[in-house]
Amino acid sequence: MAKESFDKEIQFLRMLVLTSGAYSRQQFAERLGISVHTFDKTVKKLKEVVQTMQEDLPEELDKDFTNTFRYNYYDSAEPVLLFLFRAKSLKESESLRLSRILAGLSERPMTLKELLELCCSGEDPEGIFPDEKTLRGDLKYLEEVGVLARQPGPRPYQYRLYDDLIRQLSDEELCELFDFVDVMANTQVPSVQGYLLRDSLKKQLNRRSLTEPAADPFLYKYHYYSRILDEAHLYPLVSAMREHCKVQFLYFSPKEGKSYAAKPTNPLFGRESVGSLEKVLPLKIIYDHQYGRWYLLASDKRKSIRKYRLEGITQITEAESVAEELFLAEKKLLEERLALSWMIDTTNPVTIRARFLHPLPGTGNNFVKERVLLQGQWGVITEEDGHSFIYEITVNGFTEIKPWLRSFGSSCEILEPLQLREELIQEWKELLAYYESF
Structure with a gap:
């Protein structure tokens, strides 16, 4: 899905949880800066995603999307909105392709040619199959993130699943690892990747028949839903800081009545956006534990310090890079300004x-x-x-x-x-x- 759609759903879900369904369709659409028709399409799409991620959803909750979140929030200790990251992490074609690769490698090591034949086998309703270049990119990605490893030996190289750690752990060690990840994901920030790792370990426990829901040693009640949603922007910003790149985004201040603006696809119906277009050099990201908020501190073209709440950032893209000396000089100046700050205040x-x-x-x-x-x-x-x-x-x-x-x-x-x-x-x-x- 398009990046803009992800931003829209982030703002949609944040407002849904904060208002607990108190807004009418018209009020919701007006606050989001979208039409009622777009609102209905977004509800339908999110409802389909919820049904996919939660197959055991009660019938009465399945009918009302708002109640799905309201009641699940009170009945479950799980962070409900995490489903958005599970569903949005990959495009549908990428998800299908990577699933076939991992399923094939789970049986035996395979070469690039064998994997290509595997991915092109079966029936595809749209007839879209990957080429060799695309598959090489997938294998390189999976190797970088540590999912698979290249077998030693001559060409053609063989690839295998890199799950040595999990396989070597005893049942007791696997349970202890799961408990550790569970504690860290629920008490540290950022936490989305911790929750995804926790889900993967839980699947391993299920395969070994080691899960007993009544015997969970730790239970947490999640309070700050927006913290999870804001982490969608956290990693692009961290990547931009590592590469010393400027970023450009559309920002909606919390003081404004809008939180999102759809891109007009028809120039005849173009309208002025209420958000402000920002282009800054990101320097530091700070988390406020008291209110569960993420803040971006950046330098603009006037060399002044700008502060943004991540919940108001949409349509973020990387811009040109700057010299490392300039980035380090700007960051040193920021650290001096923050030396006596309780959090992000830079006043006297x-x-x-x-x-x-x-x-x-x-x-x-x-x-x-x-x-x-x-x-x-x-x-x-x-x-x-x-x-x-x-x-x-x-x-x-x-x-x-x-x-x-x-x-x-x-x-x-x-x-x-x-x-x-x-x-x-x-x-x-x-x-x-x-x-x-x-």
């Missing part, structure tokens, strides 16, 4: 002093101090007595650190700066007004 530094109260005696561990030491980054404790301690940190602005300080509730009192103290006082007054008696 400010020193924050806060008093944290110890828990009441007899409550066990001092969880307040433990959390401050764990999450407080480069901040230090300057004073401490039996009732409280003073925490001090210099950061770029206080907008990003404010939610963290506020999360301590009555255990935290801001001493400096005065502006931050007054802002928190006003916020707590607003909260108090919500709970006043009627």
Whole structure:
């Protein structure tokens, strides 16, 4: 499928999960920047994909695409939207061709000629068979990603499946490996490739009859669906940074009412897009654990630092490359600007002093101090007595650190700066007004 279609489905699924089906078809299409007809086609296509990936879908859920996600989200610990990556990772022709290659190699090692005969055998409704050049590219790709290996010996070379590790593992070792991947995929970022590896290991466990659903040692509840969807742009951006290439994309700010704009195929019906066309040099990608958001930090033609949320990026393509010296100079400048940043703030530094109260005696561990030491980054404790301690940190602005300080509730009192103290006082007054008696 076209890249644009993938962007559309990413934005479609994000809005579907966030709104829980509260939008009408017209509202949904308007927010996405597409027609109602395109909306219906997208729903139909995604529904077909869900049916393909989840063959045991209940009949009542099969009828309503919105309910499919709403109920699966609450009933399952699996990240439901991962199906988009499984279905979109390859074109249909590539998926069929690679499946035939892997199926043939699972029986015995084969040469390029034998694989070509295998791929051209059988019935193809469209009569499209790969040529030798295409098949060589497939074999090179599968060899690079470690799926198959070339047998030592003279030409013509033979290829075999490279599954030595899995075959050599005992049942106990395979279960331990699956548990490790399961923990890492659910607790680390990025996670999509971890989930795909987890699925592959689970298939191996099924082949050995080692899976018992009731005995899963770990269960996780997934909260940030957009994190998985944003990872569709993560790897192209990382690749562009490695190659020192600029990227071009259409960006929709979270402040705008639109999140997507379809490319007009008919020039008579062309319309101005609400998104902004950006061309920048990507320098760094940062993940915000608190809100489950990915950020791209880049340099534009004016040599200024630009910040983008990955959820607003669509139609991303690589542009021209730059000299390595220029890329390293821009990245060094960015690191200097971020040296005192709580996350991505590049405004002027400010020193924050806060008093944290110890828990009441007899409550066990001092969880307040433990959390401050764990999450407080480069901040230090300057004073401490039996009732409280003073925490001090210099950061770029206080907008990003404010939610963290506020999360301590009555255990935290801001001493400096005065502006931050007054802002928190006003916020707590607003909260108090919500709970006043009627």
